[in-house]
Amino acid sequence: MDSDDDFNSSPVSDEDFMGDQDSDVGLEDDSDFDMDQDDVGFETHDKDIFPTKQHYEVDFKVYDPRQIQASQDNQIAEVSQILGQPPEATAILLRHYRWNKERLIDQYMDKREEILESAGLGETAASNPPKVVKVKGFVCDICCEDGPNLDTFAMKCGHRFCVDCYRQYLYTKIKDEGEAAQIRCPGDGCNRIVDSKSLDLLVADDLRERYHVLLTRTYVDDKENLRWCPAPNCVYAVECGVKDKELMRVVPTVHCECSHFFCFGCSLNDHQPAPCALVKKWLKKCADDSETANWISANTKECPKCYSTIEKNGGCNHMTCRKCRHEFCWMCMGVWSEHGTSWYNCNRFEEKSGYDARDAQAKSRQSLERYLHYYNRYANHEQSAKLDKDIYLKTEKKMQQLQNTTGMSWIEVQYLDTASQALQHCRQTLKWTYAFAYYLARNNLTEIFEDNQKDLEMAVENLSEMFEKPIDQLQGLKVDMMDKTAYCNKRRIILLNDTADNLKQGNWEFNVSFP
Amino acid sequence: MSAGAKKRIMREYGECMADTPPGMKINFDERNMTKWEVLLDGPDQSPYAGGHFKLEINFPNEYPFKPPVVSFKTKIYHPNVSNDDKGSMCLGLLRADEWKPPNKVVAVLRLIQTLMIEPNPDDAIEPSIANEYKENRKEFEKNVKDWVKRYAK
Known part of the structure; x- marks a missing residue:
């Protein structure tokens, strides 16, 4: 995808990339937007919608390995001149300072010898x-x-x-241990770092290549505004100006050249509209809870006193909690001592202690039910998204068949591909709306959110249904399908813009606190 | 294993013979020179005194660019030796990122001896034993002697 053109009004030049592009990657840059964006025309065509930056989108730029190398080299050359050190030594110093050149230059001016020593350069690296x-x-x-x-x-x-x-020695370090920036002199107890010029002198080409790959990797790892695309075997890195501390206000989904959508904040797959911290919490909760929650809901009750979960696996209704020794009746949940002599037949439904206990029980059940409500929908969309992957593969086949049976051209069947991709995107978004909703505290904005969610869901299900149709009907559905695809995309944009705006303005209230 | 590595091991064996640390005996088999068997007496000034420990030193193919691997064949109650059938150690020199090729086996043997006299609880492989060593030295020494009696006589 040509992200440069689509997302950056002014393409970032290599020079800009070198410099510390702190906050000028505009999260605030809404200039090309009307505030009545929500009403963005159902009449407008895709080409009008996509080139403009949506509220939920962030600026980013994708770099290939060659560009990463070049920017690294430029930065080294620049600092090398300032410090009066050869490039090899400068590279070591920069890596030692995790590419924070301001701090390096500052400290270098103050205590040169000390810094050279700690970076493993000792004395003068300039001569010989x-x-x-x-x-x-x-x-x-x-x-x-x-x-x-x-x-x-x-x-x-x-x-x-x-x-x-x-x-x-170098071979073992590089090939086996994957080290590059921190290889020390083989001398006993010596902490001097092997510089790249020495390395180039000693090793063969294949190893040198690997060494530079590893070095480049540390460059991206060390830079706060750069991140590797997490897709398998992807060689691209993405630059984005969103800082860690902003992650409660923005969900920075970026789109790699390799077509993978991921979150710049946490490297997970795109999880808009839910912010990273919430995603982390949700995933942990699901890993802990989801499998057992259903069973617990069906088979257990909680002790009315300490709320330990209890499974009754036989015996009479006289329960003694193993944890707090509280004695109660399994039927009415009331205190056992109030039961009198009706040991095996609980008829005490009216008693206050039983009523309170059942009330507390109901509350606890309710929270479990609530979680399951959201979890089931979340899991359903996740599952459906997986099925959509299958559909995608089937789609390719269908497109082939359509071309063969109806004489439609390749370009004429692309609508199926577009539709299946839209489905995947929308399901991914829908899935995370449920995790988002689980943590969302009710206020007057949540209703709008839920309406948006409902609309998107309906749009998605409608489109999804069309994929089930037999091949001979698909041709006739082309226009309808294209409309529904466009509608899905629009509903998604509307939902994401709404959630992103309110997130940015801090309008959402959550029922949990985030660090 | 390269000829250079073999040569180096032979040479190190020679050096060890000439200057064996006290309380140690090295069994060396020329047909299988990458596996040394070491018999070690518990140092007198330690609770391991009186015990006889069998160790194995294995030289990896990449030796001396990778460190030798040490394992206690005799069970030993020690914060830095794993309490399983491997009896492995991985601290100081023995770690790949600490080991430097000019380091010698004899230094490893000295390290082991030092550790028996003074364990390193801050880099322990057995946290519970390390904790006991720090918090309750008496109990630790009692357990050490108990194990010496049981396994190392």
């Missing part, structure tokens, strides 16, 4: 490029080889080993 030499009377402390023709190498720290051992 690294080279391989033969030394008379040398014995390698690793392989115990000696001889006048042995090539040897040492960095400035003077820990000298034969080239073969040095090479093997």
Whole structure:
């Protein structure tokens, strides 16, 4: 996808990328928006809607490995000039400072020697490029080889080993342990870091390549505004200006070149409209609860005193809680001592203690039921989204069949592909609206949200239904299907814009507190 | 295993023979030189005194670029030795990120001896034993002696 054109009014140049692009990636940039966006025309066509940035969208830019390397090199060159250090040493310093160049430059001016020492550079790294030499009377402390023709190498720290051992050492570190930025001199107790120039001198091409891949990786890992696309085997990184502390106000979904949608805040799959913290809580709750909650709901009651969950697996109605020793009647939940002599037949429905206990019980059940209500819908959309993946595969087949049986062209059957993609997006959104709703405290905005949710859900189910139709009917449904697809997308945009706006303005109230 | 590694192990064995740390005996089999058997007496100044411990030192194929692997064959009550059938140790020199190729086995042997005299509870593999060592030294020493009696005589 050409995200540059779609999402950035002014494409970010390499220079900008270098600089610390703190807050100027505009979350506030709504200039090209009317506030009556919610009414965005049902008459408007897709091409009018998509190029404009929606309220729920954030600015981001996708970088390929070559661009990442280039920006890294530029930054090194720039700082290298300021510090008067060669690029190799500068690279080490920058990595040591996790690419925070302001802090590096600041501290370098203050206490140069100390910083060089702590980054493993010691003394002057500026003079003498690294080279391989033969030394008379040398014995390698690793392989115990000696001889006048042995090539040897040492960095400035003077820990000298034969080239073969040095090479093997680097090989083990890079290939086996995946290290790059933090490889120390092989000398016993020496903390000096092997710089890239020394490394280039010693190792073969394939290893050098791997080394630079690993180095690039640390660059992205260390930068707060860069993140790897989490899709398997994806080589792209995404830049986005949304900071951690903003994540309660915005859900920064980004779209990688590889077509994967993910959240820049937490790297999980797109979870709009729910904010990251809520998603984390929800996923944890589901992992803990969902399987057992149903069973608990059907088979247990809680002790009226300590609310421990109890399964009654036989015996009489006289219960003694194992935890708090409270004695109560299983039937009416009242205190046992008030039961008199009607031991096996509870007829005390009117008693106050029983009434209170049942009341508390009902409340606790209610919260469980409430959770299950949202969970079932969440899980249903998750399941349906998986089925939609199957549909997507079937769609391809259907498109092929349609082309064969009706003589429609490839471009004429694309509407099926568009429809199935819309379904997947909408289901993903719907799914998370239920997690969102679970934590949402009622206020006068929740009704609008629920209406939006309902509308989107209906639109999705309608479209989804059409996919079940046999192949010979599909052709006749083309216009209808395209309309429904467009409608689904619009409902989704409306819902997401509404939730994003209110999130940004802090209008939502949640029934849990987030860190 | 490379010829260089074999040469190095041979040489290290020679050095160990010339300068074996006190209370240790190394069994070396030339046909299988990557596995050393070490017999170690519990140091006199430690609660392990009187015990005889069998250790195995295995040299990985990448030796000396990867550290040797140490395992206690005799059960031992110690915060830094895993309480299972492996009896493994993984601290200090023995960790891949700490080990440097010029380090020698003899340093590993010395480390083990030092640890028997003074365990390192802050880098423990058995947290409960480490805790006991810190909180209740008497109980710890009692357990050590108990295990010595049971397994290491």
